[in-house]
Amino acid sequence: MNCTEFERTLHEAVESRQTPDSMEFRSHVEHCSACLALWSDFLILDQVVPPWKRRTNDVDLVDRVVAQMRVQTSADLVGSVGADGVVPQPRIGVRQRWAVVAIAAAVLLLLLRPFGLGLQTSTPNSERDLSGVRDAAVRTDAGSLLVVVADGVPKFETRAGGQDEIREVDAFIEDAGSVYMGLAREAADTVRDVAFLFPTFEEQRVSVEPESTLPNWLDDFGENLQPIGRDVENAIEFLLDAVPGDSHPKTGQTGSSRNSWPMAFIHGVEITVMPRMADHRRVMRGQGGARNLQLRGTLCVAITQPEQRSC
Amino acid sequence: MDDNEVELVRSCLSGDEPSLREFVQRFQGLVFGLCVRMLRHREDAEDVAQEVFLRVFRNLDRWDQQRPLKPWLLTITGNRCRTALEKRSRQRMPPEFAADLASDLASENRSNDAIDFAEELQLALDRLRADYKTCFILFYEQELGCAEISEIMGCPQGTIKTWLHRARHELADYLKRRGLVAEVNNELHRI
DSSP states (O other), rough: OHHHHHHHHHHHHTTTTTOOOOHHHHHHHOOOOOHHHHHHHHHHHHHHHHHHHOOOOOOOOOOHHHHHHHOOOTTTTTOOOOOTOOOOOOOHHHHHHHHHHHHHHHHHHHHGGGGGGGOSSSTTTTOOOOOTHHHHHHEOTTSSEEOOOOOOOOOOOOOTTTTHHHHHHHHHHHHHHHHHHHHHHHHHHHHHTTOOOOOEEEEEEEOTTTTTTTTTHHHHHHHHHHHHHHHHHHHHHHHHHSSSSTTTOOOSOOOTTOOOEEEEETTTTTEOOOOOOHHHHHHHHSTTEEEEOOOOOOOOOEEEOOOGOOO | OHHHHHHHHHHTTTTTTHHOOOOHHHHHHHHHHHHHHHHOOOOHHHHHHHHHHHHHHHHHGGGGSSHHHHHHHHHHHHHHHHHHHHHHSSOOOOOOHHHHHHHHHHTTOTSSSSHHHHHHHHHHHHOOOOOHHHHHHHHHOOOOOOHHHHHTTTTOOOHHHHHHHHHHHHHHHHHHTTGGGGHHOOOOOOO
């Protein structure tokens, strides 16, 4: 017997709750220290398991369990005993339950027949001639089951709440317009925050007045960052186009002649985003020496140096 | 198949209270024994055992009468014990509970050497991983075969055998470290 066979024999003895007793088994144990260790493990447990098994677990759960069953009033509890000792009937099985449900559904459908239940069809113009059809189950395109219980052609019925629905749709459109307004305003704020209102080079660009001592830094920025400016411009155009035409965002500006979008001071330079050329021209007339940079499209940006601005 | 068990179950399903009492009386040792081995706390074991019986009665109609009842009972018991252990591990053990648990562990009569072996083995069992421990308890205390244990624990029979042998090996190692080898040394000289 080799070690593999010894270990297999030992395992089989454990699983069958027996003690190996063959001569070759004993002979191998005497000559193999590794297998002797396995054998000692076997003997250790052989000694300690019986007293561990004999330890009794005295307990009386009968009264507790029965009392708890009385407390529970669920119909699913089998054999629950009432306070008066009357035992309710055992619950039905799962199959019987489904059979009851199916029978109840069939009875309900039959009971609905006298009431002439004509359900609205899925398509308003589906005036099919169903004369002579009684109690027919019609499967719609959507797969739902409609039961036609009345004779004649089914009519499309306008639901009583139609006007309410129209009002709801109008309110939804108004809400959507408000959402657009909010989005456009947020976009303008974002553009302002990053200070990347860069112009494209157009013939209309007006350079600063000769007597100005401020450096021509805007031209340098614009020259290097034209692609970003075009992307921003396109995004703002899209948002502004989506805004309803009669929307006038309030900017909180004190100037009565100004009806413009939010403005900001960036590096000491006032930047105003205006939606229309008319406003742009008004600003130009009121603020001499302003640097006017026109973006492609409907958006105009007036960048005014504070010391040149007329209050 | 035990006809007595089948008849008892049918009586319970009809709602006969004496049958219900007899059912609990017959299997409470089996159920509570596994609970107390797994949970190591008597009160918890009583609560879980009670819950096991309620669940058993709630689902007694689902028991396949062609199969033995004991493995089915122990399956439910093992699941409830596992749930209780997981719940206990998620909760912080209050100090008074820890004291109770320690008291339960030390409440054995130490004047009897045989009981000492039992306590040592139980302490060693507590150190095993849960599936090894369950397998060992079902095999030795409930005296179930590997095939029945595999059905209860939902594992292949080969896995159960592997767990059983590993559990034995770890228990023996622990007991040797505890110095119990000298107590059984005389047995090594039997052969």
